[in-house]
Amino acid sequence: MNMQVTNVLAPNPPKTLEETGLSIVMMRDILLKTMFRMNVTLVSEISRIIALPIPVTQDLIHLARGQKLLEATGTLHANSGGEMGFQLADAGKARALDALGQSEYYGAMPVPLDAYREQVKRQSIRNIQMTRQQLTSAMGHLILPDSLLDHLGPAVGSGRSILMYGPPGNGKSSISNGIRDALGDKIYIPRAIEYSGQVITVYDPIVHSAAEASVDDPNSLRRSSNRFDNRYVLCERPTVITGGEL
Numbered sequence: 001m002n003m004q005v006t007n008v009l010a011p012n013p014p015k016t017l018e019e020t021g022l023s024i025v026m027m028r029d030i031l032l033k034t035m036f037r038m039n040v041t042l043v044s045e046i047s048r049i050i051a052l053p054i055p056v057t058q059d060l061i062h063l064a065r066g067q068k069l070l071e072a073t074g075t076l077h078a079n080s081g082g083e084m085g086f087q088l089a090d091a092g093k094a095r096a097l098d099a100l101g102q103s104e105y106y107g108a109m110p111v112p113l114d115a116y117r118e119q120v121k122r123q124s125i126r127n128i129q130m131t132r133q134q135l136t137s138a139m140g141h142l143i144l145p146d147s148l149l150d151h152l153g154p155a156v157g158s159g160r161s162i163l164m165y166g167p168p169g170n171g172k173s174s175i176s177n178g179i180r181d182a183l184g185d186k187i188y189i190p191r192a193i194e195y196s197g198q199v200i201t202v203y204d205p206i207v208h209s210a211a212e213a214s215v216d217d218p219n220s221l222r223r224s225s226n227r228f229d230n231r232y233v234l235c236e237r238p239t240v241i242t243g244g245e246l
Contacts, residue, residue, distance in 0.1 A: 009123045010228035011115070011188055013053050017060060020052070021112035022194060024063065029099040031060055032069060032088065033106035036096035041073060041085035051108035051191060051230040061086055069095055103199060110194035111231050116202075123187040125237070126159030130182065138182035142174055152179070173241070180239040186211050188232035209236040 014020045017027065031050060040046050047057040064070040069092035073085040088096060100106075111119075135149055135156070155162050156179055164172045191203045211234040228234070 009119075009188065011111075011119055011232055013227075013229045014056055015053070017056060017063075020056070020109060021115050022109060023197075026194070026197065027060055027109060028064055028067075028069070029095070030106055030109060031064060032092055032096040033099050035070075035086075035088055036093060036100070037106050041087055042083050043086070044083060046086075049107060053230075064092065067091075105192070105199040105201075108191040109231055110192035110199045111190040111229075113193050113195040116190050116193050119188060119190075119232075124159065125183070128157075128159075128183060128185065130156045134182045134184075135178070138184070139175065139178035142171065142178065144171075144175075148175075156182070176241045180241075183237055183239075185237055186234050187237050188228065189235045190232050192231075203233050203235075208233065208238060211235055 017024065020027065031046070034040065034049055035046065038049060040049060043054060043057055043061065046061070047054045050057065052060070061070060065072075065086070069089055070086050071089045073087050130153060132149060132153060135152060139149075152175070162176075162179070164175065166172060189203050189208055192199050192201045194200075
């Protein structure tokens with residue numbers, strides 16, 4: 001799957017608080033917990049960490065200010081670009097501590113489970129049209145009979161698990177890795193998902209290989225902010241290869 005197709009699958013960034021699919025209370029509490037734990041004050045920093053576009057982040061800050069939970073720090077703490085800073089008011093600190101007592105999660109806003117389910121369908125492996133040329137190119141370093149490729153094509157195209165069997169050393173692992181390389185596409189993994197008010201972390205840098213140079217690089221996030229929802233991380237499609245004993 002090429003990058004053009006990947007862009008088509010990209011989840012659109014939310015333009016309003018409502019488009020996040022999350023409750024206002026949850027977003028507000030995550031904002032307060034993040035500012036409390038990470039001591040961030042500038043809108044651009046907060047936007048990067050909670051993974052929402054700057055306009056949406058500003059709306060959330062405005063809402064929290066209206067509830068007397070945040071207060072502007074004034075130009076004293078503004079950056080060279082004139083960006084205004086914000087800090088937790090006493091009521092905001094109290095609310096952040098109370099929210100942390102209920103859930104320690106803070107940082108990137110989660111993705112609702114239903115939204116993630118739809119994203120999974122859009123980027124399903126069953127939507128990939130595998131060609132013989134892709135298989136041949138990915139396994140060019142292997143000497144394989146044409147009949148094997150004839151069987152592999154439909155098997156991979158089915159989008160289901162594949163069982164390979166045979167004696168040790170007959171190339172099962174090499175062929176499996178070749179199939180993974182032939183797929184060669186990228187998918188969007190949410191940093192966290194929300195279900196019934198609970199937040200579950202999904203993205204794990206140890207397990208997932210981010211396609212971006214660095215998912216924590218401010219410049220990278222700024223470039224991607226208009227391309228897709230930053231609550232997701234663009235990753236190489238995960239592939240699980242196990243032995244038959246598992």
